[in-house]
Amino acid sequence: MDNHKVLRASRIGTLCDCALFYSVAGAEEITTEKSQRIFEVGKVLEPVIVSWLRNEGWNVKRNLLDCSNEGMSLSLEVNGGTITAHPDCIISRDDSPLILADIKTMNDRSFRSLKHDGTVKSHPQYADQLTIYAQALRECGHNIEQLAIVALNKNNCEGYIDYFTFEPERYEALKERAQRIFTLDEAPEQGDRFQSWCCGYCGYSHLCELCKKDTAVGDESVPATDNQEVIDAVELLSESRDMEKAAKELSDEAKAVLDREVRKQGIKSLRAGNLVLILNEIKSSRLDTTALKKAHPELVSEFMKQSSSIRYDLKEVA
């Protein structure tokens, strides 16, 4: 039996040591249909994005190391195992140096945070992935200093390239992490306080003690439905919640600018492009129920009416 341990570079930036351990151990990974669709849509759009890059004048050497071709795979040997790497493409334009790029399709929220904060801060897992790819290429003699995420906003087809540089210290830290994971014989303790967005997308949550403890994952008392209409409705509800959240973030972002640049300047109306913005002061009265309860508790209970409604809560599970 081959005990050689292998870790994919695309995994190395995951926040959770436990998930990395399961990946290296070859444990069964269960992904949701939604996650699979997101992955497949990304793959389908990749050649389209490459053609847009070429139309913009970029030289794109795509699938330089195609993962379907074993002979073309890159790997980094470290203590205890191998990190495999499959870069998307190398791009260049005019006299610019070669740029190692990875193509990512994103939802609006993710895209905006990439533009606002840059890859290293907003998507450190992508910076980690590209750092490993770059090191693997450097060890093959390629002079790669510049890295980039070529991003497409799936909501509005806006494109953006975020550049950052290869950092040897980042590679050393990632190498040490991989080496540490390779030495493990059992899943590491994650600590009860570990709570992360990545649990929601984790394909190993069915194995994870922490996840079983903190969520309803693995609770067999939750029946599964095969009623497609219900499944579609639940997915629709989930999408609408994402949209509500994204809309709230957009609205907050816009209001912060308008508060600063318009309201606080005393401007009452203005024209912005083909839109007119009018500031209307809304005055409203609100019953202070806390104070009322405190001052006249009997009166409040006399007029209190019981009602009930159902709230639909959603939790993503593998």
Ligand code: SF4
């Ligand atoms: S469910 Fe969360 S804590 Fe458990 S392995 Fe996955 S990412 Fe780690």
